[in-house]
Amino acid sequence: MPCPTSRPTCAHAAAALSAIAVLALTACTSGGPAGNGGEDGGATAGTAAPSAVALVEPGVLTVCSEANYPPFEMEEGGEMVGLDMDLGREIAADLGVEMKNLTLGFESIQSGAALDSAQCDVAISALSITEERRTVMDFSDPYYDNEVGLVTDGEDGIGSIDAAREEQARIGVMQGTVGEDQARELGLDAVQYEDASTMFTALATDGVDAVLDDVTAIAEHSRANPGFVLQETRDIDDQLGVAVRQGSTATLEQVDATIDRIQADGTLDRIVETWIPVQEN
Secondary structure (H helix, E strand, O other): OOOOOOOOOHHHHHHHHHHHHHHHHOOOOOOOOOOOOOOOOOOOOOOOOHHHOOOOEOOEEEEEEOOOEOOOEEEEOOEEEOHHHHHHHHHHHHHOOEEEEEEOOHHHHHOOHHHHOOOOOEEOOOOEOOHHHHOOOEEOOOOEEEEEEEEEEOOOOOOOHHHHHHOOOEEEEEOOOHHHHHHHHOOOEEEEEOOHHHHHHHHHOOOOOEEEEEHHHHHHHHHHOOOEEEEEEEEEEEEEOOEEOOOOHHHHHHHHHHHHHHHHOOHHHHHHHHHOOOOOO
């Protein structure tokens, strides 16, 4: 989670690390039938007119996300909640419509398939902005900065990323995420999982020796597993963005306008602090 000075969420990324330390010691082409791929997008950036945005379902902003990747998205009491869900509601409010969440497998989201097939208007699912993904979808301005960490179950586990490579340890990664990319680049023996819950369960049950994932997700899962220990973090210039189908200019401009607004008026800070509380040392 590198922290550019122009965005207000940087302090919270660092705060997530503090939270983990306390807990340890106690993741399209244009066109398509009914979506917004055919938008002309005549609005000016920052002032996109809601009427210019064609939606998959009239009067509703459909948001694709993974079902369980806390604190960004998860189900509580039969309702999808989390940082990404709050962001989606802000975008919907600026459009003057309701938000509807569609939960899908992460691969169909990060590959652009869900956007290409007009299953949703936007994908908000802790998506890292990468050059590879830019070939199949368009991204908003970043709304959160991230970094990866190596976590073990217990202090006697693999002590560092270098040690994990040298010892050929089994490292759990979530398929299609920056964690998987980093594991490959670092020469780690990666074991892929389709969802975060299964991956962290494998860590708790000795299915893998360690997990490489973003530190915010590690902090959240450590709440239920106080034996988890964050061994090392790496700054990888990982920023999260909202994705739209390629060529959906008006939708993208409206998303960026909302991000600009909530950064300027403090709403984004409040959303982040709700789901990633600042921890006192």
